[in-house]
Amino acid sequence: METNKLHFKGRDLLSLHDFTPGEVMAIIELAGEFKEKQKRKVPHPYLQGKALGMIFQKSSTRTRVSFEVAMYQLGGYPIFLNANDLQLGRGETIADTARALSRYLDGIMIRTYAQADVEELARHATIPVINGLTDLLHPCQILADLQTIMERKGTLAGLKLAYVGDGNNVCHSLLYGCAKVGMDISVASPDGYQPDREVISLASRDALLTGSKVEILTDPVEAVSGADVLVTDVWASMGQETEQARRSRVFSPYQVNEKLTAYARPDFIFLHCLPAHRGEEVTAEVIDGPHSAVWDEAENRLHAQKAVLALLL
Numbered sequence: 179m180e181t182n183k184l185h186f187k188g189r190d191l192l193s194l195h196d197f198t199p200g201e202v203m204a205i206i207e208l209a210g211e212f213k214e215k216q217k218r219k220v221p222h223p224y225l226q227g228k229a230l231g232m233i234f235q236k237s238s239t240r241t242r243v244s245f246e247v248a249m250y251q252l253g254g255y256p257i258f259l260n261a262n263d264l265q266l267g268r269g270e271t272i273a274d275t276a277r278a279l280s281r282y283l284d285g286i287m288i289r290t291y292a293q294a295d296v297e298e299l300a301r302h303a304t305i306p307v308i309n310g311l312t313d314l315l316h317p318c319q320i321l322a323d324l325q326t327i328m329e330r331k332g333t334l335a336g337l338k339l340a341y342v343g344d345g346n347n348v349c350h351s352l353l354y355g356c357a358k359v360g361m362d363i364s365v366a367s368p369d370g371y372q373p374d375r376e377v378i379s380l381a382s383r384d385a386l387l388t389g390s391k392v393e394i395l396t397d398p399v400e401a402v403s404g405a406d407v408l409v410t411d412v413w414a415s416m417g418q419e420t421e422q423a424r425r426s427r428v429f430s431p432y433q434v435n436e437k438l439t440a441y442a443r444p445d446f447i448f449l450h451c452l453p454a455h456r457g458e459e460v461t462a463e464v465i466d467g468p469h470s471a472v473w474d475e476a477e478n479r480l481h482a483q484k485a486v487l488a489l490l491l
């Protein structure tokens with residue numbers, strides 16, 4: 179970490195939209211450096227003695243484990259906090275929780291429902307707050323996605339990414355992330371499930387600055403045509419379990435299968451944040467096939483989050 183990255187210190191990661199294109203690229207570069215160090219077994223204890231509290235109001239496999247391991251490998255220590263076991267679960271306010279935790283910890287990662295709750299936590303905390311997924315956004319995931327695309331394609335600007343499926347948290351953070359790094363993004367979602375208007379408008383504004391394109395469509399074939407990167411996600415996110423049956427019907431024409439991927443560039447890569455439902459949003463042929471980069475993508479959560487932690491804490 180030779181570069182002067184002091185301007186990151188103490189900041190929150192609530193949304194990728196809050197970072198400049200240069201800052202997003204700096205995080206991805208540092209993620210690559212951490213990956214190298216990790217592979218060569220070079221110690222990198224940048225957070226010696228620092229503690230990260232991790233509040234989870236939703237389930238997690240990758241986010242929890244990658245943040246925990248990231249903190250250990252950086253010389254710090256993570257503290258897993260199940261929201262139901264905190265006084266938060268018994269009605270203590272987010273503001274008071276933020277004030278108290280700020281006296282013990284060096285950073286807080288939170289996975290919850292409302293983006294407003296993460297913002298409230300950040301407003302009252304005196305330490306950095308990192309968004310580990312809300313109903314609106316999933317910024318840490320998209321940093322790992324961008325790192326994976328960079329590794330596979332050697333560049334980001336000028337590529338085309340197609341997202342097919344629900345206009346959800348992953349889709350929103352992809353819109354922000356692609357626009358920041360100058361990648362074209364085409365989203366295909368059914369009517370009624372398209373991404374949030376404000377996110378589209380903010381991403382489109384960034385895209386103008388980086389010379390990239392944001393396209394919101396309903397036709398998956400149009401979105402996927404000529405794409406370098408194909409991304410999908412579950413049709414029903416955490417918290418939408420009761421809508422599962424209806425969503426399965428609405429989204430069935432949006433399955434990423436070999437018929438659809440035939441429209442992408444021959445050297446396309448496939449990404450999925452996981453967990454995946456084979457036979458729903460993606461077929462086994464695609465997610466387990468030669469174009470899939472989902473395991474590198476999952477691994478890169480560790481490296482990208484190390485970069486975020488080392489920069490912010």
Ligand code: CP
Nearest residue numbers: 238239240241451452
């Ligand atoms: N992709 C992702 O965030 O996975 P988890 O829900 O397992 O953390």
Ligand code: NVA
Nearest residue numbers: 346411415416451452
């Ligand atoms: N959109 C999914 C992502 C899971 C990592 C959800 O919110 O459940």
